[in-house]
Amino acid sequence: MASSKAAPAIDRRRQILDAAIRVFARQGFHSTRVSDIADEAGVAYGLVYHYFNSKDEVLNELFSERWSLLLAAIEEADRSGAEPRAKLETVAGFIVDSYRHDPELMKVIIVEVTRAANSFGRTHLPEIRRAYDSIAKIVADGQAAGAFRGDIEPGFASMAFYGAIEQLLSGWIFDLVPASETEFGQAKSLLTATICDGLEPR
């Protein structure tokens, strides 16, 4: 049985995934050769195929791991019973913190999946959509409770809110906008202020 054999001291699979994050972030998915991942991880070429069925599957895994956390965070915020505005701030905060904590992984997810809906991201459109829908639900509930104005379609507001966040991260990623602890700290409240003060009835 499984316990009769000790697990390998080092988790090769994890080692390969972590190496892939670095290489994808540095060169992009398309110009990364499988041999680059193996080299970065310090393992043989063939071992990548021992743990994954294809190069795509490596990226899939990275995306799904992280995106499921995001979905959970949004849905938890929704269930929290806080003010609608506070829920959105939680969502923005989670995404910003994800970037602060692991910018390379977030770069890969945004650049190669989320913003690549035509190529790779196509497979993940349903999961991506689920995030938009959950945000839209927060907005809709806020409208029903009178905390948000009712003349803006929740799906539209969701796009505007998520789009603003993602564009800000893109700006950080590509040095179009300064990125430092100061910015990270202010981002979530600035984001919420920018979007909500337009959503809340005056």
Added chain:
Amino acid sequence: MASSKAAPAIDRRRQILDAAIRVFARQGFHSTRVSDIADEAGVAYGLVYHYFNSKDEVLNELFSERWSLLLAAIEEADRSGAEPRAKLETVAGFIVDSYRHDPELMKVIIVEVTRAANSFGRTHLPEIRRAYDSIAKIVADGQAAGAFRGDIEPGFASMAFYGAIEQLLSGWIFDLVPASETEFGQAKSLLTATICDGLEPR
């Protein structure tokens, strides 16, 4: 001299560019073969290389043609002397109308260039940045005139505004959000309402 020779009845170069728009929009740049473009245009494979130096150059040309119009529109809005809020509405309107008028071309530009800053878009980062900067300038002037609140960095506001627009177009492109004349008509004022009512002092 030039007039002694009649121009070709059909503009082959244009014909190839237009075919490329359709094929890129349908399959994406990476999975488009040069032969696909030639087939779609109804010309021989080699002719593509008579008019362009590479497959990249075709996409470059499509992007630059359109982006220069966008930059001109933003800069003209800025010079117009209108209210800051009206300037932003003009910008949003121009982009939305670009999509309404030629959704395939806008899909290609957004998906393959603007949101692909890691691969293809890298070459065009300076031009892309110029758009963000021009929008930021509109915001900054609005702040100086007291029409916008001063506690939001113009560069940040620019990202939020542009990000919201682009995310909305992405939603239309990938059917994540309904797209019809109704939506197109309302989009620019909804966009402005969402963003500006958060930017304007209360």
Added chain:
DNA sequence: AAACCGATTGACTGGTCAGTCAGCACACCG
């Protein structure tokens, strides 16, 4: 009519990789 020249054709080449596979190394077991 013959030379000329740009437009047009499409077969071919060279290089690049993703994915395969035959086999090695080492630990543990009977």
Added chain:
DNA sequence: CGGTGTGCTGACTGACCAGTCAATCGGTTT
């Protein structure tokens, strides 16, 4: 001590495709 299996290795292959180029076409000039 030979047998067995799993982790691991890396050379190799088959497919794909951007870009080249030699040849042809059709109109214009002399």
